[in-house]
Amino acid sequence: MSKLSLYDFNDSILGLLECPVCMDSMCSPIYLCKNGHNICSECRQQVTKCSTCRDEFLATRNIALENLAEKVLYSCDNADAGCSEKMFMIDFPDHNSKCPYRLYDCHQMGEDPCEWKGHRWDLLDHINKVHTRKLKVDENEPNILHWKNFNINETCVYSQLLSLYGEIFWLHEKISAEEKRYYLAVQYIGLTEDSTNFTYKVEFASKCGAYEVTFKSFTHNDVEEKTALFQSGKCASLEYPMIQHIINGTTLSLKLSVTKFEE
Ligand SMILES: [Zn+2]
Ligand SMILES: [Zn+2]
Ligand SMILES: [Zn+2]
Ligand SMILES: [Zn+2]
Known part of the structure; x- marks a missing residue:
C-alpha cells in the first residue's frame, strides 16, 4: 500500500467537504437532501432542490461530517495572496483579523x-x-x-x-x-x-x-x-x-x- 502523507490525507478529506453548489469547504451546519447529498448552510438558503439529484432537502444535518470538518486543516482565505497558514475552522476568525495578507x-x-x-x-x-x-x-x-x-x-x-x-x-x-x-x-x-x-x-x-x-x-x-x-x-x-x-x-x-x- 502506498504511503499517504498527513497533508495529502487532510486534502483528501477537504475534497469530501466541498459544497457541490459553491465549491467552498463546508463547515457546521451541513444539511442533507432526501438521498443523502450534502450542502453548505449558505447555499441551503438559496436553492430549493438538490443540485445532484434534484430532490428535496431535509431539515436534517450531517453531524458526522460536521464533526469531521472540525478536525481538518483549512487554508487561509488569503492563500491566493500568499498566505501559507493552515488552521482549524475554529481559528479562522482570529487569524483573519491578523493575517498579513488580508485587505x-x-x-x-x-x-x-x-x-x-x-x-x-x-x-x-x-x-x-x-x-x-x-x-x-x-x-x-x-x-x-x-x-x-x-x-x-x-x-x-x-x-x-x-x-x-x-x-x-x-x-x-x-x-x-x-x-x-x-x-x-x-x-x-x-x-x-x-x-x-x-x-x-x-x-x-x-x-x-x-x-x-x-x-x-x-x-x-x-x-x-x-x-x-x-x-x-x-x-x-x-x-x-x-x-x-x-x-x-x-x-x-x-x-x-x-x-x-x-x-
Ligand atoms: Zn455552498
Ligand atoms: Zn440529492
Ligand atoms: Zn492568512
Ligand atoms: Zn486612500
Missing part, C-alpha cells in the same frame, strides 16, 4: 474618508497616486512637526502614511476633546513580529523651544485598531495641563524620530 484600509487624512481597500504592499502606491498632501519624514534626522491651530475643544483624528527604510508606517494622531488629551502612535505595517525592529521617539517642544517631554516605544503592530491603540496607554499621549504648559500660542511642536535596529 487593509486606507487611513490617510483627507477631505473625505478614503474608501480604498487593498493589500499592504499596494498601500504606498495608492497613497502616491491618490493622496496629494503627504508628510515627508527623514530616516536619520529627527523630524520636526508642528500642529498649527491646535484646539483641545475639537476632537479630531489624523492619519498619515510614513515611508521609511523601505517600509511603511501609519502615524496616527488624535485630539480628544472629551478626555482633554492628545495622542500619537506609529504603527508598523507588515508582519506582526517585525514591528519590534523599529522604535519611535516623540519629544515635545516647550514654550522656549527646548525639547523636553519625551516618549519612546517600539512601533505598534498593525493588528490593533487605532482607537484601541489610543486607549491602550501604550502610545504617546499628553494631558491638557501639560499641553497648556508647553504650547506656543496655538502651535504644538514636536520632534518625531523612527529608528531601525541594526543587527
Whole structure:
C-alpha cells in the first residue's frame, strides 16, 4: 500500500467537504437532501432542490461530517495572496483579523474618508497616486512637526502614511476633546513580529523651544485598531495641563524620530 502523507490525507478529506453548489469547504451546519447529498448552510438558503439529484432537502444535518470538518486543516482565505497558514475552522476568525495578507484600509487624512481597500504592499502606491498632501519624514534626522491651530475643544483624528527604510508606517494622531488629551502612535505595517525592529521617539517642544517631554516605544503592530491603540496607554499621549504648559500660542511642536535596529 502506498504511503499517504498527513497533508495529502487532510486534502483528501477537504475534497469530501466541498459544497457541490459553491465549491467552498463546508463547515457546521451541513444539511442533507432526501438521498443523502450534502450542502453548505449558505447555499441551503438559496436553492430549493438538490443540485445532484434534484430532490428535496431535509431539515436534517450531517453531524458526522460536521464533526469531521472540525478536525481538518483549512487554508487561509488569503492563500491566493500568499498566505501559507493552515488552521482549524475554529481559528479562522482570529487569524483573519491578523493575517498579513488580508485587505487593509486606507487611513490617510483627507477631505473625505478614503474608501480604498487593498493589500499592504499596494498601500504606498495608492497613497502616491491618490493622496496629494503627504508628510515627508527623514530616516536619520529627527523630524520636526508642528500642529498649527491646535484646539483641545475639537476632537479630531489624523492619519498619515510614513515611508521609511523601505517600509511603511501609519502615524496616527488624535485630539480628544472629551478626555482633554492628545495622542500619537506609529504603527508598523507588515508582519506582526517585525514591528519590534523599529522604535519611535516623540519629544515635545516647550514654550522656549527646548525639547523636553519625551516618549519612546517600539512601533505598534498593525493588528490593533487605532482607537484601541489610543486607549491602550501604550502610545504617546499628553494631558491638557501639560499641553497648556508647553504650547506656543496655538502651535504644538514636536520632534518625531523612527529608528531601525541594526543587527
Ligand atoms: Zn455552498
Ligand atoms: Zn440529492
Ligand atoms: Zn492568512
Ligand atoms: Zn486612500
